[in-house]
Amino acid sequence: MSDAKTPFLTDVKTLRERARQHLSRGAVTTTYVGDVNKTIDILQSVLATEIVCVLRYTMHWISAAGISSDSVKEEFAQHAKEEQEHMTAVAERINQLGGKPNFNPEGLASRSASQYVEVENLIDMIKENLVAERIAIDHYRELIRYFGDNDPATRVMLEEILTVEEEHANDMHDLLVSHEGKPMLDR
């Protein structure tokens, strides 16, 4: 019962023919809805955000010191590893879309949504990480809505990353509560 001009499902013959056209575009096929260059630009900013997260957690992991910091250090190290996985996934997606992942340290901080803040004590480190996670969560949630059905692969990747960022935020919040005895940020 589909409209002849805009069929809901493409027949196999057309699918096969279409796939043979524009091979140089790789994963970007004719059904890609939206502006692929804009997607790449957005993902460059996500990439920068993830790189900054890797750097911040690594710095905190190495420099965390003080009473009962071992479990916190371990948590920072684990998060640094997971941020690196996000970084790789986003870079790979940019590459799939025909872009060149921007790892240039120049301008990194301004391309990133989250900030790189140097702090001295453990509590402030946890707090800064929680802030950064909350920025990433808000940003990615918006992007997931933005991509919707236009680019399901990018959306699903961001959904997977978002789930981990929410766990990270929760971990940082729990650490704050256990070190401070109360939540530091208003609910």
Ligand SMILES: [Fe+2]
């Ligand atoms: Fe991340």
Ligand SMILES: [Fe+2]
């Ligand atoms: Fe995170």
